[in-house]
Amino acid sequence: MSLLRTRRATLTLAFWHLFAACVLLYAHLINQRAQLIAPAPTPILYDRSGAFLTQVGHDDDGRGRVDYGYWPLEQLPDRVVRATLALEDRRFFDHAGVDPYAIARAVWQNFGNARRRSGASTIAMQVARMQRPEPRTWPNKLLEAGTGVVLTLRYGHEAVLAQYLRLAPYGNGSHGIAHAARLYFDKPVADLSWAEIALLSAIPQSPTLMNPLRPDGLRRAIQRGHRVLDILREQKVISADEAAIAHNQLKTLRMPSLPRRPDALQLVLRYRDLVRDGAIAPEAETAPLIHTTIDLSLQTDVTNLARQYLDGWRGAGAQQVAVMVVSRQTGEVLAQVGSGGYYAGHAGAFDYTRTQRSPGSTLKPFIYALALDRDVLKPTDMLLDLPEGASGIGNADREFLGPMLPRQALANSRNVPATNLLRSVGLETTFHFLRDLGLHDLETPADSFGLSMAIGSLPTRLDWLVRAYGALANDGQLQDLAWAREQRRRPPVRVLSIDSARLVTSFLSDAQARLPSFHRYGTLEYPFPVAIKTGTSQGYRDAWAVAYSDKAIVGVWIGRGDDGTMNRLTGASSAARLVHAILVRIHGIKPGDIAEARFPPPPGRKPVEVCLTSGQVDAGACSQTLVEWVRPDEMPKAVPASLRPGADAVPAPIKAIATGSASLPRPDVDGDGQPIRLSISTPARNTQIWRNPEQPAAFNRLALKAVVEPRVAQIVWYVDGQPFAVAAPDQPVFWPIEPGEHRFQIRLPYRDEASAVVPVYVQ
Known part of the structure; x- marks a missing residue:
């Protein structure tokens, strides 16, 4: 009995332990x-009118x-x-x-x-x-x-x-x-x-x-x-x-139809990211309504236009399109098209307004604006569009137009003047300035991009580009893009002077200055004031156009999701056409309408007729002139009336360089027994060159130039450690461009003197 009682007590205790454990659990x-x-x-x-857009x-x-x-x-x-x-x-x-x-x-x-x-x-x-x-x-x-x-x-x-x-x-x-x-x-x-x-x-x-x-x-x-x-x-x-x-x-109750999300999935996904990142937050948690800046009517029209124009360019290899439309005054985003269609194939699920691509020539206006701001450039200075000193960089039309005013050089989108201007301003200075504009977020050295930064080697995004152009459009004030009324925005910051911003705007809106590269009365001209810049990247992979009027800033990118090449599709022949159609829709212009308006001139400057060949005030002697805005203290001299129009009006130094007759001073010493200083002036150290495989071999060459003091009879050019050419010190030598990393040096025949090695990168 005692054993039985012990077992019962044990079972009872175990039960209560189990019960307690269950209760605790x-x-x-x-x-x-x-x-x-x-x-x-x-x-x-x-949307901005109260129409349903989406919910997150x-x-x-x-x-x-x-x-x-x-x-x-x-x-x-x-x-x-x-x-x-x-x-x-x-x-x-x-x-x-x-x-x-x-x-x-x-x-x-x-x-x-x-x-x-x-x-x-x-x-x-x-x-x-x-x-x-x-x-x-x-x-x-x-x-x-x-x-x-x-x-x-x-x-x-x-x-x-x-x-x-x-x-x-x-x-x-x-x-x-x-x-x-x-x-x-x-x-x-x-x-x-x-x-x-x-x-x-x-x-x-x-x-x-x-x-x-x-x-x-x-x-x-x-x-x-x-x-x-x-x-x-x-x-x-x-x-x-x-x-x-x-x-x-x-x-009798009848349910209304649920609001339908518009055909703008990339736009919806951007808003989802903005909300989840905290960039946009509803004012009230109990009624979390967000009033975006999007104009759904304009969004629909821009989407239809983008797809319509893209279909016309598919035969040339284009597969995708991206568009952004922003209010010029407020920076509010009115429309965004991220691709030709989210489900349409050809990597359509990517939002190409947020994809980094080569910008072609669309960064040039900022280089000119910075040069004007730093007093490196004046509107009446003459820039040289010549093969000499071009560091292997040519122009899209494979031609050189000689001496040009800055207005012409930018309006014609000449590569050589832009790269020379970049060299004058400084790679690091320009690189940091472009970062301050929000055009990139890189911490790499500027030397990794070299002078080709002026023509597309520095990648950027369409939304960044449109925001930066907003600084040009709004007198040098950079402001965040506005996506919603409830968005927290930083106050605008000044990145350029009013003077520089308005000068560049006048350059980009001058139809006459675009000659001869861009013909008159094409898609770059409007019946109302518009500043426009196009860009085409290496191998026709990207076609860009960004323009602004008094109402809107419009940016367009055309390309392919696989980064493939298109068939000679340029920014002027494609993206600019779509920009033109969008701006005409925004302004409601009908055929034959012409607006009596212009962009405001730079304060404190006066319009002056300037001779194209000299940059001097025309006194009736020049056959070709442009109106330039000049400050009184920068007023150039007038061309004497006794000079006939033509080559005689070209300043002697420019004329000598253009004809190839100029050379370095030659001291009357032979260099024997004296220390001789050897240096390479062209190419610059760490230059990055983009080689165009579609360009004829005659144009794919790099000019090599040396500086030798005092003068000697001959120098030897070495490329990658091997002798390449023997030439006079002031005689340019042309090296056929080859892809890869190359090292240039000059030495004296039969002597030990040698220059520093100059590395160059060719892509």
């Missing part, structure tokens, strides 16, 4: 669940579904509360999270002979289940019951009810009564009628069966809504007259 699991947790509210975005939802645990809503309530809406409790939990304020009467009723109806069955889940238990969905098993039911009790005791009835009205599913991905009211009826929850409240209150019981956007679902929801109204009348929440009106409204 149950308490632990409940404590983990008994927190009021909800996803962040999901904002609804509208939540991915639902990787199940391929996106949920929306979860808007908190600033205060409990009394009518919604009464309708919800009438259906879901009539004794909500009389129990502590579990309703014993409802449990007894459910047991009787579910296991007895009652025809009608019901559940026993209270509002608090439903909150527990919505916060942590799990299979509907008895153990999980017990966990929900315990969690409901602790939630009620810990937070109170009103907080639990507010959480239910924030989490409850209302169909079609919508959660929470506030979001559902906005989604289905486009109104705040406080403005819902009794009929609309009854309908929405019916949905959470089964959002799929009572989907109000389906005829059968709407019919079921209306039937249950009538029941809600009857209960409310019985409870004397509403009068008989109010109930009758609500019943009639409910019978």
Whole structure:
């Protein structure tokens, strides 16, 4: 007997230990669940006119579904509360999270002979289940019951009810009564009628069966809504007259169509990123509405134009297009096209407004503006477009136009003057200035790009480019692009003087200065003032155009997702055409219209007729002139009337260089027995050269120049450690460009003197 008693005592003790362990585990699991947790509210975005754009939802645990809503309530809406409790939990304020009467009723109806069955889940238990969905098993039911009790005791009835009205599913991905009211009826929850409240209150019981956007679902929801109204009348929440009106409204209730997201998925994804990164935040958490700057009407027109023009260029190898339209005055983004179509193939899922590509010549205006700001350049200076000193860089047309005014050099997009100007301003200075403009975010040395930075070696993005052009358009003030009224923007910063910005604007808007590279009355000319710059990258991989008028800044990129080449598709022949069509649409110009307007001139400057061949004021002797804006202290001399137009008007130094007759001074010493200084003037150290494989071999060569003091009879050029040519010190030597890294040096014949090694990189 004693052994039996011992075993019973042991089993009893084990049972109580097990029971205690179960209770502790149950308490632990409940404590983990008994927190009021909800996803962040999901904002609804509208365009600048109030039309629906999109809403930024939540991915639902990787199940391929996106949920929306979860808007908190600033205060409990009394009518919604009464309708919800009438259906879901009539004794909500009389129990502590579990309703014993409802449990007894459910047991009787579910296991007895009652025809009608019901559940026993209270509002608090439903909150527990919505916060942590799990299979509907008895153990999980017990966990929900315990969690409901602790939630009620810990937070109170009103907080639990507010959480239910924030989490409850209302169909079609919508959660929470506030979001559902906005989604289905486009109104705040406080403005819902009794009929609309009854309908929405019916949905959470089964959002799929009572989907109000389906005829059968709407019919079921209306039937249950009538029941809600009857209960409310019985409870004397509403009068008989109010109930009758609500019943009639409910019978004839027709659901409006859900707002549809426009065909602009890349734009929607950009807004999603801006919201998730915190760049745009709703002003109110209880009604997270975001008012974007997008003009959906313009967005639709720009999208159609972009696809239409892209189709016309597909035969030349173009596969993708990107467009940005920004208000000039405010910097607000009015339209964005990220590709030819998200699902259209050819890497259409990429957003090419955010993809870094070679910008071609579109960075040149900033080099000119910086040079003007640093007093390295004056509008009447003469820039040389000559093969000598070009560091292997040629022009797109494979020709050289000789001495040019800065206005002409930029308007004609000449490569050689731009690279020489970049050398004068300095690689590091220009590199950092372009970074300050937001055109890149690189920390690499400027030498890694070399002089080719002026013609496309420094990658950038379309949105960065459009923002930087905004500084030129707005008198040197750089401001962030605005995407929404609720966006936090930094104050504008001055990056250029008004003088430089307006001078460059006048260069880019001067149709006469574009001759001879760009013919008159083409896509670069407008019946209203427009400053425009085009760009084409190496091998015709990218075609660009950026333009601004008094209303808008428009940027266009044409290219391929695989970075392949196109068939001679340039920025002027493609992207500029699309820019032209967009600006004409924005300005509403009709054929034959001409606007009597112009860009404001630089302050303190006067218009002067300047001779193209000399940069001097015309006194009637020049056959070719341009109007230039000149400060009184920079006023150039007038060309004497006795000089005839033509070559005689060209200054002697320029004429000598252009004809090749100029040379370095030759001291009357032979160098014997004296220390001789040898240096390479061209190419510059760490120059990066882009070789065009489509260019004839005669043009793919690099001029090598030396500086030798004092003079000697001959020097030997070494390339990659091997003798290449013997020449006089002042005689240029031309080396056929080959891809790779190369090292140049000059030495004296039969002597030890040698220059420093100059590395050059050819791509």
